[in-house]
Amino acid sequence: MHAIDAITQAVGRVLAICFPIMVLLTAGIVAARYLFDAGAIAVQEAVMYLHAATVMLGLGYALRHDAHVRVDVLANRLGPRARAAVELAGHLLFLLPVTVAVIWFCWDYVAASWRIREGSPEVGGIPGVFLLKTLLPLGAALLLLQGVAETLRTLTKLRTLR
Amino acid sequence: MSGTYPLLMFAAVFAALLVGYPVALTLAGVALLFAALGAATGAFNPGDFGFLPGRLFGILNNQTLIAVPLFVFMGVTLEKTRIAEDLLAALSAALGRARGGLAIAVVLVGALLAASTGIVGATVVTLGLLALPSMQRAGYPHDLATGTVAATGTLGQIIPPSIALVLLGDVISNAYQQAQLSAGVFSPKPVSVADLFAGAILPGLILVALYLAWLMYRARAGASLPRGEPRRSDVSLLRSLFAPLALIFAVLGSILFGLATPTEAAGVGAAGALLLAGIGGNLNVTALRDISDSTLKTTAMVFFILIGASIFSLVFRGFGGDEWVHALFEGMPGGKWGALAIVMLVVFLLGFMLDFIEITFVVVPIVAPALLAMGFDPVWLGIMLAINLQTSFLTPPFGFALFYLRGVTPDEIPTSAIYSGVVPFIALQLLLLVLLILWPALATHLPALL
Numbered sequence A: 001m002h003a004i005d006a007i008t009q010a011v012g013r014v015l016a017i018c019f020p021i022m023v024l025l026t027a028g029i030v031a032a033r034y035l036f037d038a039g040a041i042a043v044q045e046a047v048m049y050l051h052a053a054t055v056m057l058g059l060g061y062a063l064r065h066d067a068h069v070r071v072d073v074l075a076n077r078l079g080p081r082a083r084a085a086v087e088l089a090g091h092l093l094f095l096l097p098v099t100v101a102v103i104w105f106c107w108d109y110v111a112a113s114w115r116i117r118e119g120s121p122e123v124g125g126i127p128g129v130f131l132l133k134t135l136l137p138l139g140a141a142l143l144l145l146q147g148v149a150e151t152l153r154t155l156t157k158l159r160t161l162r
Numbered sequence B: 001m002s003g004t005y006p007l008l009m010f011a012a013v014f015a016a017l018l019v020g021y022p023v024a025l026t027l028a029g030v031a032l033l034f035a036a037l038g039a040a041t042g043a044f045n046p047g048d049f050g051f052l053p054g055r056l057f058g059i060l061n062n063q064t065l066i067a068v069p070l071f072v073f074m075g076v077t078l079e080k081t082r083i084a085e086d087l088l089a090a091l092s093a094a095l096g097r098a099r100g101g102l103a104i105a106v107v108l109v110g111a112l113l114a115a116s117t118g119i120v121g122a123t124v125v126t127l128g129l130l131a132l133p134s135m136q137r138a139g140y141p142h143d144l145a146t147g148t149v150a151a152t153g154t155l156g157q158i159i160p161p162s163i164a165l166v167l168l169g170d171v172i173s174n175a176y177q178q179a180q181l182s183a184g185v186f187s188p189k190p191v192s193v194a195d196l197f198a199g200a201i202l203p204g205l206i207l208v209a210l211y212l213a214w215l216m217y218r219a220r221a222g223a224s225l226p227r228g229e230p231r232r233s234d235v236s237l238l239r240s241l242f243a244p245l246a247l248i249f250a251v252l253g254s255i256l257f258g259l260a261t262p263t264e265a266a267g268v269g270a271a272g273a274l275l276l277a278g279i280g281g282n283l284n285v286t287a288l289r290d291i292s293d294s295t296l297k298t299t300a301m302v303f304f305i306l307i308g309a310s311i312f313s314l315v316f317r318g319f320g321g322d323e324w325v326h327a328l329f330e331g332m333p334g335g336k337w338g339a340l341a342i343v344m345l346v347v348f349l350l351g352f353m354l355d356f357i358e359i360t361f362v363v364v365p366i367v368a369p370a371l372l373a374m375g376f377d378p379v380w381l382g383i384m385l386a387i388n389l390q391t392s393f394l395t396p397p398f399g400f401a402l403f404y405l406r407g408v409t410p411d412e413i414p415t416s417a418i419y420s421g422v423v424p425f426i427a428l429q430l431l432l433l434v435l436l437i438l439w440p441a442l443a444t445h446l447p448a449l450l
Helices: A002-036 A041-064 A080-115 A129-161 B004-018 B023-041 B046-060 B064-080 B083-094 B101-117 B120-137 B142-155 B163-182 B193-220 B234-256 B262-279 B285-318 B321-330 B335-350 B356-373 B378-394 B400-408 B415-438 B441-449
Strands: none
Touching: A002 A041, A002 A129, A002 B064, A002 B262, A002 B285, A041 A129, A041 B046, A041 B064, A041 B285, A080 A129, A080 B023, A080 B046, A129 B046, B004 B023, B004 B285, B004 B321, B023 B046, B023 B285, B023 B356, B046 B285, B064 B083, B064 B101, B064 B163, B064 B262, B064 B285, B083 B101, B083 B120, B083 B234, B083 B262, B101 B120, B101 B142, B101 B193, B101 B234, B120 B142, B120 B400, B142 B193, B142 B378, B142 B400, B142 B415, B163 B193, B163 B356, B163 B378, B193 B234, B193 B262, B193 B378, B193 B415, B193 B441, B234 B262, B285 B321, B285 B356, B321 B356, B335 B356, B335 B378, B356 B378, B378 B400, B378 B415, B378 B441, B400 B415, B415 B441
16 A cells, blocks of 8 residues: 555656646747747647646546545535545445546557557657557556555555444 | 436436545446446447547547646646735735725736636635735625635636636537537537637626625725725835736737637746746745646646546437437427526536536536537637536535635634625626626627637
């Protein structure tokens, strides 16, 4: 459990660095267009790659830090045991099946893209669309991993609350 | 088309949401369970999941949506590096000794800055922590102070450049395309995020004007409001006032005049916010790490809902859910206005439970194509939905904004003061909706000029 937490934490720290880079690249694209009349599809795509990475690989990190929105109008009135039970049921019924399903259904799609080393649809783009697509199952896998850690954590909590 | 499965799906999602498990996973999880059930009874074709990877990939490489993390980054920077705080102080000083000056400053700052964070809870909490203590110190009545903060916190939903409008713009534009295609128009005029921004300007300004008019009225009549603090030095005032305003207008202007896409403008805005923070001396490695970390969490949260909603709608469609909604609307008494009234009511009620993002991704894609096919203008519909939701967030006893505000309000302010404080603002919101129904051009005129 702690090992998984450490992985998630490390991934989160690396992903966070992507944002200032995205900001600078995007501002750079605009500046380059007006100052030098130059466009750069590769840079534009680089921003998209960074964005896609933060979105998919950040899911587990957000789960670890409980950043995913919940409807807490009624849940606030539940006791700690009931809440932990909801967590456990949710992890087992929703989180684990959903992440496994995403990996399952994306597998062939990503594999097909790898076979042809799918490149950019644009001329001068980054030839790594197969890597971009790989983010889908990879992000789901990280979320699954963190989901397992959270399930263990909730189990421990339920045991101590008894 | 039978509505049993779609109806059950909705019911199951809401039941599951109420116990408080994360929304994104609840949407996707319930959908998956229903898909398994439907596959077993033959009501759902599991082959539909073949569309899933393409759809998810479409979320990742959607250029418009890249604006979301960039706007979040900009908003978080303005908030965490004291720029927002200084702006509030400067504005209330600038309004000098006018009665109710501080309340007016709160509305103006909220309107300008809340725009870029776009998540109701976060905005209300920030504004509450920022403005409530100083309003209390200045001697504002409890109801007026809390009402102003709650209403202003939700204002950011409809004032561009708001994330809510970026998301809504993306969804409405897809819905419009779908409606046009099914009506046999194969080269539909696209609706863009910029259109929605332009459409929101007049209604947003009217709303701010209504809020201000109410505050000025309160300042004169009844309990007279305290005066602002005396002026500070003009130079510091000008800097903390002018720079952030220039930034916001530059971002908005470059989108509206077509100089930059919303994504590019968001990037430039975020860079500008960093620059301002640097000049103010509030930017260091720790601050930058803090900003990036909170941007990462918010971004993952927003897009996860989008992913969950996309799995939900895939299964919902698989069960024929959209045809069911369409048929439901067609049979509605009162024609298209009847259908609109029902949608507005449902969205209003949903606003008690769900935030803007969930409703935009789950409900709007289902109802908007049918409504647009009935002949409503896409920009107008988007603005109506946004204002309706904003009103819902304010309405006691379930309004979102009120819960969050309660969380950061000192105990000596009773909940009843919060409730009575928002009532006049709710009335103003409803007035704006009426104005938009009477004169749709308020929303549609500016986008037509672009």
